[in-house]
Amino acid sequence: MFTRIALFLATNLAVLVLAGIVMSILGVHPQQLGGLLVMAAIFGFGGSLISLLTSKWMAKRATGAYVITQPRNETERWLLETVRRQAQAAGIGMPEVAIYDAPEINAFATGANRNNALVAVSTGLLRNMNADEAEAVLGHEVAHIANGDMVTMALLQGVLNTFVIVLARVVGGVVDSYLSGNREDRGPGLAYFAIVMVLEIVFGLFATMIAMWFSRRREFRADAGGARLAGRHKMIAALERLALNQGQSTLPAQVAAFGIAGGMGQGLRRLFMSHPPLSERIAALRAAA
Template identity: 80%
Template sequence: MFNRIALFLATNLAVMLLAGVVMSLLGVNSSQMSGLLVMAAIFGFGGSIISLLLSKTMAKRATGAQVIVQPRNEGEQWLLATVQRQAQAAGIGMPEVAVYDAPEINAFATGANRNKALVAVSTGLLRSMSRDEAEAVLGHEVSHVANGDMVTMALLQGVLNTFVIVLARVVGGIIDSYLSGNRESRGPGFAYYLIVMALELVLGLFATMIAMWFSRRREFRADAGGASLAGRQKMIAALERLDASHRPSTLPAQVEAFGIAGGIGQGLKKLFLSHPPMQERIAALRNQPSTVS
């Protein structure tokens, strides 16, 4: 928790310092800048925080995931027991465990609170994976929860949104002022709104690249966590099974980034992937010093 708060504060401080330097160089009024930062922060963080708080509910509805309250068979008993053991080892509260109907091998974790999270697996995973492979996938998802990845991603997205809103409006105002002959008495011209929209699109693309870069880093960390909880060979075998399945994800967009499967794309598209290519993840585990066999 402390690391996430420190990252959040450090990133915000960096944004504020950078914004201050840019505004000083461009001669933007400090009082105007303060109001803009407040407005941008409200809109920038509002959506990501609300999505985080509703993430469990949205994920259940979007996937039709059924939470296991009373195990109906030995498989569900094994799922609950495995997640409970891994959660205790990771130092988090017992997540809700759910199963959703989907043909592909996949699983995801979400939730705003690491002690009240949700871990869900697809029926395709239960049909196609061995217990050892499934154990590693569950360890991967439990590691996402223990690392606080959902909260960190939401905070990072909020910071990036805020920066995009501020920079687009400041640069848009400067360009509009230049085009209008620096007439300060008139309000923003039509060009201002067009420029802001264009800048938000362009800057939004760069912000997405940054968010997806971080998302790919967290997948490597979750793979390492899964290897620690279940065993490195089990984690490698699980990733190899996922790599061989070649089934596209059916997870909704709001949940897809938190699934274990992903990372298909070439060229520039790779910059917008939430997951590294599976072969890179497997290679990273194989090159990692072994602590758990």
């Protein structure tokens, strides 16, 4: 927890320093910088923090997940017992455990608090994986919670959103001023807002690449965590099963990045993938052994 807070503060400080340097070069006054940073932080962090705080509720609503309170059969009893054992080993509170109806093999974890999270598995996973493979998938999701990945991802997205908002408006103001002949008595016009919109799209694409790069790195860490909790051979077997049954995910967008199964991409498309290719994840686990 303290490491994540320190990283968050250091990242914000770096953003402020870099923004200050950029704006000094571009001739933006400190008074303008302060107001712009406050506005950008409110909008930049607002959406990501609200998404984080409502993530469990949204995930259950979007997937129609059924939370297991009293096990109705042996499968549900095994799910609860396995997650409870792994949560204790990982040093986190017992997450809610849920099942959602979907044909593909998948699972996800979400929640704003590592001691009050949610782990959900698809009916397709229960039908197509054996107990060892399912145990490894659960370990992967518990590792996501223990690593604080949901919180870290939300904070990173907030920082990136803030930077995009600030940079788009600063650069947009400079471009608009240049196009208008540097007339100081002229306020921002339609051209300024059009430029800002275009720049937000362009800078937003770069911000998405950074966020997805981090998302891919955390998948390797969660695989390693799943290997520690369930066993390396089980984690490798689970990923190999996913590779054999890989298809289009039906998870909603708000939780797709937290599912265990990733998509496939080539060339530039790889830069926007939330998960590394399964072949690379399997190779990393084998190399670590």
